[in-house]
Amino acid sequence: MNIYLISLFPELIQQATSFGVLGRAIKQQQLTLKCFNPRDYTEDKHRTVDDRPYGGGPGMLMKVEPLYKAIMAAKEIAGNKVKVVYLSPQGKLVNQKLLVNIAAAGDDLILIAGRYEGIDERIIELLVDEEWSIGDYVISGGEFSALVVVDAITRLIPGVLGDDESALQDSFMQGLLDYPHYTRPETINGQIVPQVLLSGDHKAIQDWRLKQALGRTWLRRPDLLDAIKIDDSRWDEEKAKLLAEFKDEYQQ
């Protein structure tokens, strides 16, 4: 998969993408990441990348011409089918389902990282296919949002994670939160590991984990549980039974 990033701070992107899963995926060419810096498309001697907003008021906007040229340069390499996304607090909220679809399609992306008060509305109308938000809060630059999106997509590209199963059992993948995890030692300050995990009984462990995932989701994100109950194919008698058991144990 190829991702093209439009950013005034490509060094920030390069630094952050050289570690962990992302760094390995790039090294193994499962993902290519190329930055286009609007500053490289300026023509004045100060290499200006910001401009004042019409109508006045506080803050600056990204200067139109260098931004436009940087996006067009990325489009020229990526081809016309590429999806152009502007990271924006006004966009649709990014969730696992959206990212699973993107990773499965394997289509290339251009991600525009805004700075200052954002970008000219006409750039959005002319060049942007979708606006994505990482949450209902405002951060100072789209690089961080782009990195969140790139990281989350990368771990879903087949073959990127050592054990593909580990993405499948992550929170949200099956519509539930993940179950609790434990590692050595068996006891920490008197807190012991649930005994079933030491039993070697794979079926019992699997049931326990599903019960915990259901219970956690019921406690912390009942909205997710409601959603999978509506989608009948993901809700069955076994889940209903395990959740009922969890509720009984929780209320005791």
Ligand SMILES: C[S@@+](CC[C@H](N)C(=O)[O-])C[C@H]1O[C@@H](n2cnc3c(N)ncnc32)[C@H](O)[C@@H]1O
């Ligand atoms: C200071 S913000 C601009 C916010 C803009 N004035 C608004 O209120 O909608 C600068 C840039 O950070 C990025 N950004 C900020 N919050 C974001 C969010 N929740 N999701 C995605 N990108 C965000 C966008 O690229 C935005 O252009």
